[in-house]
Amino acid sequence: MKSTRKSTRIINTDRHDELRRILEERRQELSSELRRQIHHVRAIGPADLAQGVVDAEEASVSDIQEDIEIALMQMKSETLSRVNEALGRLEAGRYGFCYECGDEISEARLRALPFALRCKDCEEEREQAEARDKFYARRGTTAAILDIAS
Ligand SMILES: [Zn+2]
Structure with missing residues (x-):
């Protein structure tokens, strides 16, 4: 059978x-959460204040709540745009490959961490290297302190 695939x-x-x-599952999840939250923020918003049923203390609590909700919504919409970006990369054949070694990142890993840049092996290596760096940095600091003390 002859392959008609052009891509190398x-x-x-x-x-x-x-x-x-x-x-796409992630995208759907995020956008439905966002819709729900937008609805909620509107629900605790100006209507209560307009009716005068909220005293000053309650109003500030609901303000804080609203701020938190808005911050969460911002985070979610940022994640949503990263998901969209990842979908674009996927279509271009540039999603799901390890940044370090170029291997495919396992589906299980991408399911847990959709924005993972490295495969498990490379990530572990990096973590070990970082831990090593921290260890030496700390030792360096201790040595410097001892220097000063002596
Ligand atoms: Zn790798």
């Missing part, structure tokens, strides 16, 4: 579909 990179369509499903 062998794209695993199953994996591609699965990754798209993961990202």
Whole structure:
């Protein structure tokens, strides 16, 4: 059988579909949460104040609540745009590959961490290197302190 595929990179369509499903699920989840929150913020907003049923203390509590809700909404909408970006990268064949070694990042890992930049092995290596750096940095600080003390 002759292959009609033009691309030189062998794209695993199953994996591609699965990754798209993961990202689209996340997108749907985020946008429905956002819609719910927008509704909620409107619900605790100006209407209560207009009716004069909220005293000053309650108003400030609901202000804080509203601030938190808005902050959460901002975080979610940022995540949502990252999901959209990831979907764009997926279509371009640039999503789901390790930044360090170029290998495919496992679907299980991407499901848990949709914005993972490294495969598990590279991430672990990096964490170990970071821990090592911290260890030496701390030792360096201790040495410096001892220097000063002596
Ligand atoms: Zn890697």
